[in-house]
Amino acid sequence: MAKTAITPTRAEDYPEWFQQVVRAADMAETSAVRGCIVIKPWGYRLWENMQRSLDDMFKATGHQNAYFPLFIPMSFLEKEAEHVEGFAKECAVVTHHRLEPDPDGGLRPAGKLEEPLIVRPTSETIIGATYSKWVQSYRDLPILINQWANVVRWEMRTRMFLRTAEFLWQEGHTVHATADEAVEETERMIDVYADFAENWMAMPVIVGSKTDSERFPGAVETLSIEAMMQDRKALQAGTSHFLGQNFSKAQEIKFQSETGDIQYAWTTSWGVSTRLVGALVMTHSDDDGLVLPPRLAPTQIVIQPIYKGDDQRGQILQYVNELRDQIAAQKYDNQPIRVEIDDRDIRGGEKKWYHVKRGVPIRLEVGPKDMAAGSVFVGRRDQPKSTGMDKAEFIAKVSDLLAQIQKGLFERALAMRNDNTVTIDNEADFRSFFTPANAKNPEIHGGFAKCHYASEADLAELLKELKVTPRCIPRGDNHPGKCFLTGKPADHYAIFAKSY
């Protein structure tokens, strides 16, 4: 078996493989603060590319950005009992506003706050309180605002990008005069997320509604996009909530309608986070490290000049500089292609693996023979072998090549999902699907099971035993059937899976 750049491999230990891919790609590392990570330049550039693409899509759908306080008064959470139940319990609580010297020569907290402040785990309450002042009349609606921010949820067991105490995200919070309009917004934004996941991240997703048990606390409906990772677990990559009038009633967001009566507004919220970086890593990477879809790759093409001595160096560098300029003059995805020369003074093999592990889509090697032949040696990150290619031909085709890689990654991930998605209509098959052959050291198993069900209560015990959850009720051609467990009539099926 060929040696891989990442140890362990996916098959050997998927969770550890993931951490090693992140490390080998120099995307992030743990920090001195429990549960918080340092996002290093390569990981952050990926997030910046995601941010910029999403931000353009938010603006194109009529949204504006704003910024609300990091802190939430504790009393705001007291008012929102249901909200707190959901996720405000484990959070960072600020109780003092000063440090002063203690008798041992160290420091101690001083200046106790009258009311503790919570570092936002999400901004529903503080934004709601603000909106209640902004909204008076139907003329003030809709409010279509997004915030890019850091949030904190105290997590004891953390995993880089997937689950960290502090993470970066965006949260859209909108207010509408009618239920219809708010539902439309909820759908629009899950579609934006699905578009982004599939066409930028090359990650196929299933759009659907959350079941009663998995819905966001206080939401009337939660839509999500669910993706299958290479260990066949589901990852919820984005959510969009129709909050009905629940939050507007709690937060007194009322308006005078055109006919003069006072009504509660209809609100939505929607968000994605740096978790998407983890999802992208787990969707495409292989046992040699990170694999990046070209549309989001910080560097799309890297050129490795190969030479001996100063004479060759001068000639080769001139040749690759020209090549770089010619490639940069081409466009992919309506932008100049992001191409770089790596002329560091390190061994060729080391340099190659450096870029392989960082997932650069195309790697070009150019040595004296290539220069003489007017060719380039092309290594595609999504294919095992490198091939020689005429330089002019490469330049003419480079944009198509990137598009082909982008498409190929999506198709590969879609095939993986299709191969591991089954329809199940009885308990035995369900149990067998979700039970590893090796209980002590579970192999990659399971996947997405499409199963009709009548009531979540009937399934609770079985799901708990197998550590499976309903991921979503897929939108579209869903249809009635019989519950796979009880045989009772069921309105629809859902996707069941183990999940992140």
Added chain:
Amino acid sequence: MAKTAITPTRAEDYPEWFQQVVRAADMAETSAVRGCIVIKPWGYRLWENMQRSLDDMFKATGHQNAYFPLFIPMSFLEKEAEHVEGFAKECAVVTHHRLEPDPDGGLRPAGKLEEPLIVRPTSETIIGATYSKWVQSYRDLPILINQWANVVRWEMRTRMFLRTAEFLWQEGHTVHATADEAVEETERMIDVYADFAENWMAMPVIVGSKTDSERFPGAVETLSIEAMMQDRKALQAGTSHFLGQNFSKAQEIKFQSETGDIQYAWTTSWGVSTRLVGALVMTHSDDDGLVLPPRLAPTQIVIQPIYKGDDQRGQILQYVNELRDQIAAQKYDNQPIRVEIDDRDIRGGEKKWYHVKRGVPIRLEVGPKDMAAGSVFVGRRDQPKSTGMDKAEFIAKVSDLLAQIQKGLFERALAMRNDNTVTIDNEADFRSFFTPANAKNPEIHGGFAKCHYASEADLAELLKELKVTPRCIPRGDNHPGKCFLTGKPADHYAIFAKSY
């Protein structure tokens, strides 16, 4: 006297005028959390434009972005006594990681942390601890990293954008193998800030070094850009610090040099914040509200269609849509011109003042007569009167017009600064310059005083009495002289001013 859109005027009450301009432009408002503001869409878009321009400049000078934890362990600050002395005393201290129900039906902090965490007032210590792991060899240098982040410094007396408990900023932190390289970086970044201030914000600045008393704690040299606001006070708009080996010694940032010995690295840090938004407001705005320099204005041109009835409406809208497209096809500052139509159903006068108060550089009114004549009615925010103009001519000249406004704002601000900058060589003049005629309700007075001084200690009492500080020792043609107070020989002069 003509009625102004903002009450009070600058002359009547400058600090209150500032708050009213921010409010009238819908840029920000106070929040339920003491000292924290809500940055509203119009204010945030301005900040986004600033961010994007600065970020491009940082990247063009070789920097990459990364993200470090929001929290800093208290022990990190204990190690940095000098650092703490400077600004970590008033800060937000996280002591608990859970909220639980209390007996009264409310919530209370629970899960006490073993070690309190500080919400970053700046990230020197956490970034330094990270760099000490990253830097081993001269091959790892330089490290050129910037972070965009929120920071918190507990402030009791806050003012929107200028001084708030939480604010948004960027902090560059770089590590170098030699002192020369670090000094060069320090200079390069203050030049980037000066370029941005003058050529994007249209705000003239003086580049110089801080005096001993005003230097960043722990820095060997602090460079700053200082701008004069319309109340003739100085505002420090950006700083760049050469930290020598002080921080690398405290944080053990060491490397093996090419010759094999272990050396401490040389570090720098530099930052600007949302304070720039406040500086921009105070530099250009007038008694009718915000005035925006075109390069940073979220909307550069707004078109107000004027019509009666549906027939006129259809024709006029078609006409202004074409006009909008023709303007958007023009470029200013290498980007398509940002032009919008305001077709809201509100009174024309209200609409006009809405955009005047928000500082849109050019306002076009187009009614049936303009349409018939093929003209537009042009209101420049930097001039009192509107004028009719041939439509084709306007489109041909629009880019120049924006450039002219940008240049005009800079020149007006520079003239204001020049008019209020004096050279002073004796105590009596110094006292008189910085003493208002009306002590009870001080009028706008003072400005920048260029004064030679030998020792800050000699001046301390006088400066304290007059509430004046040395702003900087201007770079460039500085020269020796005699201290204005003591007559002792002085190496150089400094700018003295009251300040924000």
